[in-house]
Amino acid sequence: MHTLTRTALMAAAALLLVACNPNNPAPELTEKRTAAVAERIAPHGQVAMEGDAMTGAVAAAGPAAARSGSDIYQSNCLACHSSGAMGAPKMGDAAAWAARIDAKGLETVYANAINGIGMMPAKGTCMNCSDDEIHAVIDYMVENSQ
Ligand code: HEC
Numbered sequence: 001m002h003t004l005t006r007t008a009l010m011a012a013a014a015l016l017l018v019a020c021n022p023n024n025p026a027p028e029l030t031e032k033r034t035a036a037v038a039e040r041i042a043p044h045g046q047v048a049m050e051g052d053a054m055t056g057a058v059a060a061a062g063p064a065a066a067r068s069g070s071d072i073y074q075s076n077c078l079a080c081h082s083s084g085a086m087g088a089p090k091m092g093d094a095a096a097w098a099a100r101i102d103a104k105g106l107e108t109v110y111a112n113a114i115n116g117i118g119m120m121p122a123k124g125t126c127m128n129c130s131d132d133e134i135h136a137v138i139d140y141m142v143e144n145s146q
Pocket of ligand 1: 076
């Protein structure tokens with residue numbers, strides 16, 4: 001065999017041995033590299049949980065985006081509650097609201113609106129409404145039904 005070919009073959013075999021060696025440790029991740037990877041795969045926006053301290057952009061977007069009871073009423077509840085569709089207590093119908101609140105208590109009425117009751121869909125279709133926002137709309141409807 002030609003010497004050069006033999007050398008090349010031996011070198012290739014040596015490389016193969018190194019590549020296949022099970023004891024060959026994986027490239028080590030230094031602390032710096034780990035941090036860089038963590039930063040690269042981190043989600044762009046951070047989820048703010050209730051109770052978290054608000055920071056930066058989240059703080060700016062959060063409270064500013066809060067809707068009033070009347071805003072939500074107009075966009076989500078009016079369809080049924082202005083006409084009394086499907087037996088919904090009508091906005092302005094003092095007797096209908098008083099009867100419900102007297103019979104169950106306001107807390108139950110709040111909970112029923114959040115969970116849904118009869119033909120009333122959960123959160124009155126405002127799925128991105130917080131419980132507090134639903135409370136605010138109900139207060140708005142009740143205040144306007146005295
Ligand atoms: C698709 C129609 C519909 C929409 C939209 C709707 N409701 Fe209702 N709602 C009803 C009906 C029907 C009832 C009566 C349910 C029953 O007592 O069986 C009701 C009842 C209620 C009650 C009384 C619950 C109780 O315990 O007596 C509250 C409070 C209420 N709705 C709040 C809301 C709010 C707040 C919204 C908007 C965010 C909303 N609803 C949107 C149909 C609707």
